[in-house]
Amino acid sequence: MTALLRIEGLGKRFGGFVALEAIDLEVQQGERLGLIGPNGSGKSTLVNCICGTLQNESGRVRFGEEALDGLSAHQRTRRGLARSFQLPRPFGSLSLAENVRIPILYTVNARPGVGLGRSAIEARCLELLGEVGLADKAGLRPRDLTQIEMRKLELARAMATDPKLLIADEAMAGLSHNEVDEIIALLIRLNGQGVTVIMIEHIMRAVMEFSQRLAVLVAGRKIADGTPQEVVRNPEVVRAYLGE
Amino acid sequence: MASLVDKTAASGVLPGLRGLPFVLVLIAIAAVIFATGRWLGSSYAFFVGYVVLQYIVLGTAWNILGGYTGYVNFGVTAFFAIGAYSTVVLNKLVPAMPLPVMILIGGAMAGLVGLGTGYLTLRLRGVFFSIATLALAVVVQTLITNWDFVGGARGAYVLRPRIAPLIGGEYVQYLFLIMLGLCVIVLATARAIERSALGYGFAAIRDDEAAAEASGVPTLRLKLIATGLSGGFMGMAGAPLPFYVTYLDPASGFSLNYAVNAIAMPLIGGTSSWLGPVVGAILVGGLQEYLRVTISSAVNVLVAGVLMVAFVILAPQGIVGLFQRKKR
Numbered sequence: 038m039t040a041l042l043r044i045e046g047l048g049k050r051f052g053g054f055v056a057l058e059a060i061d062l063e064v065q066q067g068e069r070l071g072l073i074g075p076n077g078s079g080k081s082t083l084v085n086c087i088c089g090t091l092q093n094e095s096g097r098v099r100f101g102e103e104a105l106d107g108l109s110a111h112q113r114t115r116r117g118l119a120r121s122f123q124l125p126r127p128f129g130s131l132s133l134a135e136n137v138r139i140p141i142l143y144t145v146n147a148r149p150g151v152g153l154g155r156s157a158i159e160a161r162c163l164e165l166l167g168e169v170g171l172a173d174k175a176g177l178r179p180r181d182l183t184q185i186e187m188r189k190l191e192l193a194r195a196m197a198t199d200p201k202l203l204i205a206d207e208a209m210a211g212l213s214h215n216e217v218d219e220i221i222a223l224l225i226r227l228n229g230q231g232v233t234v235i236m237i238e239h240i241m242r243a244v245m246e247f248s249q250r251l252a253v254l255v256a257g258r259k260i261a262d263g264t265p266q267e268v269v270r271n272p273e274v275v276r277a278y279l280g281e
Numbered sequence: 282m283a284s285l286v287d288k289t290a291a292s293g294v295l296p297g298l299r300g301l302p303f304v305l306v307l308i309a310i311a312a313v314i315f316a317t318g319r320w321l322g323s324s325y326a327f328f329v330g331y332v333v334l335q336y337i338v339l340g341t342a343w344n345i346l347g348g349y350t351g352y353v354n355f356g357v358t359a360f361f362a363i364g365a366y367s368t369v370v371l372n373k374l375v376p377a378m379p380l381p382v383m384i385l386i387g388g389a390m391a392g393l394v395g396l397g398t399g400y401l402t403l404r405l406r407g408v409f410f411s412i413a414t415l416a417l418a419v420v421v422q423t424l425i426t427n428w429d430f431v432g433g434a435r436g437a438y439v440l441r442p443r444i445a446p447l448i449g450g451e452y453v454q455y456l457f458l459i460m461l462g463l464c465v466i467v468l469a470t471a472r473a474i475e476r477s478a479l480g481y482g483f484a485a486i487r488d489d490e491a492a493a494e495a496s497g498v499p500t501l502r503l504k505l506i507a508t509g510l511s512g513g514f515m516g517m518a519g520a521p522l523p524f525y526v527t528y529l530d531p532a533s534g535f536s537l538n539y540a541v542n543a544i545a546m547p548l549i550g551g552t553s554s555w556l557g558p559v560v561g562a563i564l565v566g567g568l569q570e571y572l573r574v575t576i577s578s579a580v581n582v583l584v585a586g587v588l589m590v591a592f593v594i595l596a597p598q599g600i601v602g603l604f605q606r607k608k609r
Contacts, residue, residue: 088495089494090491090494090495109494109499109501110491110494110495111493111494111495111496111497111498111499111500112499114494114495114496114497115497119495120495122491122492122495126489126491126492127488127489127492128484128485128488128489128492128493129488129489130484130487130488130553131481131484131485131488135481135484138481139481139482139484139485139493139496139498140496140497142478142481142482143478143482143496143497143498143499144496144497146478147497194492194496195495197496198496198497
């Protein structure tokens with residue numbers, strides 16, 4: 038296996054506050070990685086640095102053969118790095134079909150030699166919504182959706198960019214037991230299609246079920262990285278979550 | 282690599298710009314309007330019609346940035362007056378220059394200023410961007426007021442030719458025809474944007490900029506396209522003004538009316554579609570003219586203001602939005 042994503046010595050500060058310090062992390066092609074950590078441990082900051090929403094001050098992020106440093110978020114998206122947002126951020130004035138149409142127009146359709154026709158794009162929009170079970174709501178606006186449907190739309194929109202790596206940032210927060218199962222099944226299915234997935238999550242059941250490997254962030258440092266069983270027995274991890 | 286990807290994205294945007302039949306229909310409508318005006322032979326009709334057409338162009342230009350992209354520009358007069366004053370300058374330097382060339386140059390100047398403003402201010406979001414554009418209007422007005430070559434605070438006289446070139450008759454007919462042509466160009470552009478990847482990109486920026494970036498939308502570049510186009514069209518709307526008013530001073534060129542109307546008309550007509558600013562301009566522009574003649578010339582700003590407040594509260598989607606909702 039080759040590393041799809043390689044983070045070396047990544048650091049990020051906000052003023053005097055060190056949000057991330059010397060993070061090293063590798064994600065292999067086709068892997069399912071769980072990223073956990075208490076609130077404020079820097080998980081979302083790490084995602085933002087990987088995706089280009091924030092620029093890291095030190096260290097580097099390599100994606101495949103390429104260094105991503107200095108590239109803006111949309112350039113990274115076009116290279117195959119997709120994310121869903123922790124709080125769903127749909128395009129509120131557009132229909133669901135249009136919500137997934139935008140990433141198709143600006144990623145897949147913008148590639149050299151790909152010029153999808155109008156009907157091909159429409160078919161692809163419905164196909165993507167179908168994969169998350171929203172095909173019959175294609176004409177609705179995001180405000181008509183339930184919480185879980187909103188999460189699914191968020192994932193469908195990320196998938197529309199045809200990513201190599203998908204980062205699901207707390208895609209299940211606030212969902213019921215069954216709904217969590219549904220999203221896990223969805224992410225595992227995507228992984229089966231060859232998409233590498235990083236799952237950031239607080240729901241331990243979901244993380245344990247989904248991840249092949251776990252990495253733990255505490256106060257901006259990575260304190261553990263290994264199989265889920267190893268990691269949850271790691272005394273440092275237990276201390277971070279439960280205290281002394 | 283970066284530039285390569287960016288180029289392909291641009292080519293992905295262009296094939297979306299289609300709609301020749303629409304342009305032909307617009308031209309036909311414009312021809313009918315002009316023929317009717319000639320048949321009426323009333324110069325008053327041409328003078329009123331010019332103002333309404335000017336507001337269609339101005340409102341549509343504002344809407345490209347304000348309605349489609351969601352960046353509210355209060356500095357309309359800066360761009361409008363740059364167009365108008367570039368005509369004053371050109372007319373002094375090269376009196377023989379045809380008006381369409383002046384419009385192109387005025388539009389280019391305003392477009393460049395739009396691009397520059399966009400680059401400097403688009404990192405400001407929401408109300409901060411709007412305040413910056415307001416400041417721009419003040420800065421440009423101050424510069425013009427202190428520029429002696431264009432008359433400074435005294436203003437500048439521009440002689441309107443007696444006879445219209447090409448078509449004969451009064452010169453105002455020529456101005457009207459030119460503005461009609463601008464309308465066709467601007468409306469065709471606005472509609473093409475709506476139906477293209479560019480329009481979807483604008484909408485994505487309006488709804489959520491971070492999500493737009495995450496969807497691969499190059500937000501900064503698109504915002505620059507929007508400010509450049511919007512500013513350019515505003516400049517083009519202003520370029521023929523000196524020949525229309527024949528005397529231009531900063532107080533009238535930078536009049537608040539232009540800014541209020543350019544914002545009120547799309548909001549009243551509806552910002553989501555190219556038709557909105559047209560409906561708004563005809564309705565508000567027509568009403569203002571009617572009240573100006575029948576009641577007083579000062580009441581027209583009040584009309585725009587009251588209507589704008591009423592629509593923002595009662596029908597935020599504008600008139601076009603009301604009809605779209607009924608259709609559904």
